[in-house]
Amino acid sequence: MQKTIFSDEGAMLKRFRPAPHGRAHRISKRTNHVTLIVENRIPVEQDNAADDVAEVEEVATDENE
Numbered sequence: 721m722q723k724t725i726f727s728d729e730g731a732m733l734k735r736f737r738p739a740p741h742g743r744a745h746r747i748s749k750r751t752n753h754v755t756l757i758v759e760n761r762i763p764v765e766q767d768n769a770a771d772d773v774a775e776v777e778e779v780a781t782d783e784n785e
Contacts (some may be wrong), residue, residue, distance in 0.1 A: 740743040 730751035736744040 721761060723759045724755075726755055728753045728755070759762045766782065 730753045732751065733749040735749060736753040737747050739745045
């Protein structure tokens with residue numbers, strides 16, 4: 721589950737593009753940092769399911785003997 725997400729400014733790549741009369745125009749290629757914070761949830765139902773499986777296995781072994 722997503723808790724927080726935000727974007728920060730990252731490094732800027734600086735490039736040049738040819739212009740008339742031997743000049744150059746600067747081009748800035750912007751980047752960003754995306755941060756995603758998620759919640760750590762542990763479902764309670766999975767713990768109970770594991771116990772039920774263990775009980776079924778115990779019963780099955782008793783019947784075989």
